[in-house]
Amino acid sequence: MSSALNNPAHPRNVQLTSDGRLKHFLSINGLSKALLTEILDTAESFANMGEQAVKKVPLLRGKTIVNLFFENSTRTRATFELAAKRLSADVLNLDIKTSSTAKGETLMDTLQNIEAMYADMFVVRHADSGAAHFIASQITPRVAIINAGDGRHAHPTQAMLDMFTIRKHKGGFEGLKVAIVGDILHSRVARSQIRALNTLGAAEVRLVAPKTLLPIGIEEMGAKIYTRMEEGIKDVDVVIMLRLQKERMTGALLPSEAEFYRLYGLTTEKLSYAHPEAIVMHPGPINRGVEIESAVADGPRSVILQQVGYGIATRMAVMSMAMSGQMHERAQIQ
Amino acid sequence: MKISILGGRVIDPAQVLDQIIDVHIQEGKILALGDCPTGFKAEQTINAEGLIVCPGFIDLCSHLREPGPSYKGNIASETQAALAGGFTQVCARPDTQPPLDSPAVIRVVRERAELAGKAKVLPIGALTQGLEGQLLSNMSSLQAAGCVALTNLRRPVQDNLILRRCLEYAATFDILVVFYPEDSALKGSGFAHEGSLSSQLGLEGIPETAETLALAQTLLLVEQTGIRAHFAHLSTARAVTQVAEAKARGLAVTADVALSHLLFTEACLESFDSNFHLEPPLRSEADRLGLLQGLKDGTISAVSSSHLPHEAAAKMAPFSVSEPGMSSLEVVLPQMLALVENGWLNLGDLVKRLALAPAKLLGIESGALWPGYAADLILVDPEANWVLDEQTSFSAGQNTPFWKQSLKGRVVTSLVDGEIRFNLN
Known part of the structure; x- marks a missing residue:
């Protein structure tokens, strides 16, 4: 931003690794046509799984995914849960009722507690715009965050x-x-x-x-x-x-x-x-x-x-890609 | 104590002064500028070579957090931060807990400030009881207790009839009333400038008209009641035009802008950084340029810190539920110097906007180095590079985008009533 003097705010795309892979999925903003197409192609490869006798692939075996729903949702949560299970991940569902005036401390403490259980991915739905960005950039950057809807901002x-x-x-x-x-x-x-x-x-x-x-x-x-x-x-x-x-x-x-x-x-x-x-x-x-x-x-x-049916395949695609990017980056840091 | 400050570049817009000259202080007051008066023998001399010497800054709006939750700061911590930032006097906002709406609370604030012995505190009292917008506060008693002005901040006054009565009653005692123009209904539950960006980010908007409509209404009531009015923290270019028009038709009104609104725009919200959650909201680049222009041409006479310290947890939340405000007393000087470097104003204007103009609009004998005035002055190293962090900051609030950033220009020494109350080394 050239307009501000000494502006210390550096808007950066927090959802990508340094080499441009998905590591969180927070919004469509800043993602390339190639990356969106890759998501669609990956989803395509999962699309017929529902009709098969064994509806599972072992891509996320041993990984823990926590569905954090601060806002009620039956259908979206169900498709995320199914998607995670079809990727062989362990899934924990948490419905966290919270008023919009709840203190940030609560959200921060909740998330850090769950992170301490060695969760690998959070699927987050929250009533406040920017909540998923906040979690990914401020609270638990090393947990892959999938935005399942934040306020009026993105889904x-x-x-x-x-x-x-x-x-x-x-x-x-x-x-x-x-x-x-x-x-x-x-x-x-x-x-x-x-x-x-x-x-x-x-x-x-x-x-x-x-x-x-x-x-x-x-x-x-x-x-x-x-x-x-x-x-x-x-x-x-x-x-x-x-x-x-x-x-x-x-x-x-x-x-x-x-x-x-x-x-x-x-x-x-x-x-x-x-x-x-x-x-x-x-x-x-x-x-x-x-x-x-x-x-x-x-x-x-x-x-x-x-x-609705395509929703499962698409979420499988996004979850597997973000987890892969997150693991890749963790391996590089270590 | 007799002090001589030697060899500094003295900038005092009140005397149209910008020259290397000595300053002599006696019994807490400015004695003379220039040659040492006959018979005067300094007990202490300060070498100010390479430094700027100017009147101490006066902040029009700081939250000192006392009485109130001490984890956000207190009078001692925030007046110390003020001195380190070059402010020898700070106006205290009335939205403390309890609010500054009774002489007893005002007395507590003044006592705590004296006990702390840092920057002087100028309380601004509540315009209505409890800031609730329904009953007149005890204005005359508040004035007698030492309030320099009254305000209801952004809290709505129930209706225009009550506001009119407030202003008429304030006019009885010739008290300055400070307005933070904002129509609470149009603001609604908004917290970002209403425009394409807030729409894209899904952040609820506050339209420009929340400010301009309230300002237009208030200007008419100010004209009708004849009070002394100050409009604080303008955020829109159109509001600057409205104030200029009011001045042109003869109204004795003044206006200020918060430092943050001269530096930042809504674009800072793109990363959902809650440090930029401010009241009023950061607006468009056109608005920022309008405010800078207003500062340049004098429509906006003063710059305010709008200092609002918070504990870390207050900002560790999604944007909309984070608490608004920025801790800023300690960065005003370096950021204003950056504006000087960018050609928006000269050093004389900087001192005028931060010291002389606030003193004038508050109606206090200060903000200048006239002989006989209280020796509230600061020594500034405009070239010093430093980093704002735990080592250098005194405020309880770290809620600033400048945290751990390098800054240029620093206060070296602050004197209050002729006493060195802050010294860098």
Whole structure:
């Protein structure tokens, strides 16, 4: 940063080893197209494992992975647990209820205690943006950290499984037009998707939402803003719908669910504006009749359930790569 | 004690002075500059060759942590840090525990400061009882107990009617009121400058209008009530313009900026480093340049340390839940010297912004080396290279991005009331 005098802050990519390998997986930001492609290719090699009689590979045998969920999540935690077990790792699940005002000491002490049990990897979900970065850079740098969602900031494994889904169904990213619809403001998934799509070379990323749900200046990430659904999804190849939380109605962001559904809900009729072969995605869990019509969610264009299956393979890829990078760096230091 | 400081480069903007000249001190006061007055015989001489001699700095906003949690610091540790940073007087923020809203607490603070015998403490009292924004504080008693100003900090006053009454009552006693303009509703739960970067990082934003809207409203009430008003810690370029316009239409208002906002921008948040979690938030590069311009043209008359020491654990947390603030008393001088080196101001302006202007806006006879003024002055080695660490720092707070960084420019000696209270060697 040239603007500040004697600025001692050196933003560096904490998730890479000195030779550019993944050692934590914190966000898509700063990762190259080659690295993202490597994640997708690695995921591809794991993709058919679920159908085999023995659903395990010994890549992480003897390694201890701790799922640290400071925020509730059933589905994401389950896919991380399955992914770890299919890599033959030992898994410990910790649900740590914490209020957003809890002292940093608690988080720091908790993590250092678990590190003292010789954990090799933490899968962290936390309500505060930057929590995974904080842990990786300040608390336990020698434990591989996988970000399973931090505040509104990033949810990179979800974004990568979405990229995997898109590549599977659309063959690649060249010339691809993608619309992300709904509550962009609170969505860490959307932020990670925008980065991943741009890095992988998608032709156009569109964000469709009312202005109260669009973060200020988000277009600078590489996205076009649309406030009308019909224009926003016109001719797109992929429609990604986001979950709308009920709290948004009480926070003076939206007047009612009904009005949101009328304007932005994905119905069969609205989907007709998209490319005839467009696929419909959703990070789940879906709100039927709030952001998406049942006929669309269960229809032939929906790949929502496939996404869940791909999630395991993608997480296996990220976990094995980060562990390998972390081991590599530890070996070099010793 | 009679002291002569010999051969230093004396910089005193009040006297438009920048020359190598001797300073003579007697009975705690400046006796004369220049030739030794007849009959004066120094008991101690200080060789100041190669050093800058100037009035001691006056900080407009320091948190001294006392009364309150002692693990974050206390009056003795923070006034010692102040002296090491060149501040011979520091204004104490009222958000202590309990707050500075009664003469009894003010007395305790002043006694502790005298007992510590380091920098002098100028308490700033609470504008409302308990800083709760509902009932007027005992302003006249606070003034009599030694408060130099009143403020409600960033705590909201319940409504504009109560604020108006506060200002009218303060005007009765001609007390300076310090405002930290921020609309608490627009701020909401935000903790970063609202813009593309905070959106990308998923950090909840505080819009520019949280500051400018509050400032515009307050300026109108200041005009209506005729109080002496000071606006502290401006963070936006537009606020500088608003203050300039108010001054142009004849309002007797002043403004300051926190050192951190002259140095850093929101870009520092990219690594989620909680040392940059500040109030107000670090804003855009355009804002930083606007603040520097305001400092240069005098719209912003003073620079404040905004010193807020914390224990290490307060910052060992994800950005949003870390405690805001930076420990900064000890780095103001080297960083201001860096601004001089970069051409933003000259040495005379530096002394003016840190000593003379704060004294003037507080209405105290200080910040200059006039004969008869208290001998609060410092000796500075502008070329000294040093590292801020456990060996050199006196503050209880290590919450600064300059920790273990090398700095250029250092206070060698600080005198308070003609007494050497800090000496490097």
